[in-house]
Amino acid sequence: MTEPPGHALAELQRRVQDLEDRLALMQILATYGPAVDSGSAAPAAGLWTDNGVYDTFPAVLHGRAAIAEMVTGELHQRLIHAGAAHLQGLPHLHVEGDRAVATAYSQLVLRDEATDSFRIWRTGVNRWEFVRTEHGWQVTHRVNRQLDGDTTARDLLREAVDPGPA
Amino acid sequence: MTEPPGHALAELQRRVQDLEDRLALMQILATYGPAVDSGSAAPAAGLWTDNGVYDTFPAVLHGRAAIAEMVTGELHQRLIHAGAAHLQGLPHLHVEGDRAVATAYSQLVLRDEATDSFRIWRTGVNRWEFVRTEHGWQVTHRVNRQLDGDTTARDLLREAVDPGPA
Amino acid sequence: MTEPPGHALAELQRRVQDLEDRLALMQILATYGPAVDSGSAAPAAGLWTDNGVYDTFPAVLHGRAAIAEMVTGELHQRLIHAGAAHLQGLPHLHVEGDRAVATAYSQLVLRDEATDSFRIWRTGVNRWEFVRTEHGWQVTHRVNRQLDGDTTARDLLREAVDPGPA
Numbered sequence: 001m002t003e004p005p006g007h008a009l010a011e012l013q014r015r016v017q018d019l020e021d022r023l024a025l026m027q028i029l030a031t032y033g034p035a036v037d038s039g040s041a042a043p044a045a046g047l048w049t050d051n052g053v054y055d056t057f058p059a060v061l062h063g064r065a066a067i068a069e070m071v072t073g074e075l076h077q078r079l080i081h082a083g084a085a086h087l088q089g090l091p092h093l094h095v096e097g098d099r100a101v102a103t104a105y106s107q108l109v110l111r112d113e114a115t116d117s118f119r120i121w122r123t124g125v126n127r128w129e130f131v132r133t134e135h136g137w138q139v140t141h142r143v144n145r146q147l148d149g150d151t152t153a154r155d156l157l158r159e160a161v162d163p164g165p166a
Numbered sequence: 167m168t169e170p171p172g173h174a175l176a177e178l179q180r181r182v183q184d185l186e187d188r189l190a191l192m193q194i195l196a197t198y199g200p201a202v203d204s205g206s207a208a209p210a211a212g213l214w215t216d217n218g219v220y221d222t223f224p225a226v227l228h229g230r231a232a233i234a235e236m237v238t239g240e241l242h243q244r245l246i247h248a249g250a251a252h253l254q255g256l257p258h259l260h261v262e263g264d265r266a267v268a269t270a271y272s273q274l275v276l277r278d279e280a281t282d283s284f285r286i287w288r289t290g291v292n293r294w295e296f297v298r299t300e301h302g303w304q305v306t307h308r309v310n311r312q313l314d315g316d317t318t319a320r321d322l323l324r325e326a327v328d329p330g331p332a
Numbered sequence: 333m334t335e336p337p338g339h340a341l342a343e344l345q346r347r348v349q350d351l352e353d354r355l356a357l358m359q360i361l362a363t364y365g366p367a368v369d370s371g372s373a374a375p376a377a378g379l380w381t382d383n384g385v386y387d388t389f390p391a392v393l394h395g396r397a398a399i400a401e402m403v404t405g406e407l408h409q410r411l412i413h414a415g416a417a418h419l420q421g422l423p424h425l426h427v428e429g430d431r432a433v434a435t436a437y438s439q440l441v442l443r444d445e446a447t448d449s450f451r452i453w454r455t456g457v458n459r460w461e462f463v464r465t466e467h468g469w470q471v472t473h474r475v476n477r478q479l480d481g482d483t484t485a486r487d488l489l490r491e492a493v494d495p496g497p498a
Contacts, residue, residue, distance in 0.1 A: 035327045
């Protein structure tokens, strides 16, 4: 150690903070499925900021109340009472100060009683945007687009991995 | 740094330990599939404590020997020789001292020769309970319930994300 | 703290480095899918070393140019324009100095317009080998084998979790 110990400590603290940030963001993605699949409207909506947005098909949900209503709504309740899993994939993470972006696949898997199996109804791409708040990381904006051949989903994926025109 | 360096170091050590705990728990989930899908009975059973429990359908397995027998058993061997993957999702983690809980989806995906595809036979919820031992984290209890519309699986998910009645 | 502070700091730095390594390896797996599913040939190929190998069906790709050509090739382009997701599972990680191995499931999920669903075309096992370079971790070799009942895929899984004959 040639550097002053205070500097080395501060550098380590910064690195540990970055690791904690990444695990906290993963935990948010790992919370979403259990929250919505158990019909836990408040824990699901609470992942977002008060006026956070969930831009999904067929609606753009503005604010926690709208997200909670999606969870308690008729369509969603019907799905989870028949057997549904909202799976989130390993996220690609980009953290920059008090902002972060996670890009991850999601799947909506439904129980199919007739074949004693589950079918994948939806496979999509998600761009989750986060802000660091006094209550920890929260979602400001999530967009979910189906991988149905349309360019939109591919564009979301490309944004995460391609620094732009060379 | 206004705090004494010893205090700052101890605080960092605690934070790093927590991060290591979380990655170690993820690694256990990431080991289960490769162990059972390769028929590696001892590595699979060794994830549990000596008298650990795996509560799954159709049996509750008590202790490592019973878990190893599941892996070497006729049903499991038939599945893996036809092509099977026991997939574990991104876990929701709760660590408290020497105890921890991971809540995660699992899928059992089977090769279907006729359609040159794989079908999802089972999609379930798992609550993994861990204890820190001198050999690292080990599973004391795992319960796996199908997402077939029954309330049990949803209850396991809710326990992970909902702190209880408001 | 009875140990000299310099020693304790160095030990913490080593532990933090190990955690950073593991998250960096996860990030590589989380980058692969978004890169290939968006047709981003350079970001996909750039995960490998210059002369890295991707051993997959039906070809063994040698070097970044060959991997990039797979992404821009006719088969791959047709798949992603119809809707495709290359999903990577939670990796089992083994890090040793400047070398690392990740063992993880992968799935290739394809949009099926007729049934408004997605089918799992392929489920495989991947052994990713990495080297630490001046540009961070890079893939030297990846082998991908289908879980079609053949022993090869099971052997890859076993290697990750079984320390060998007892």
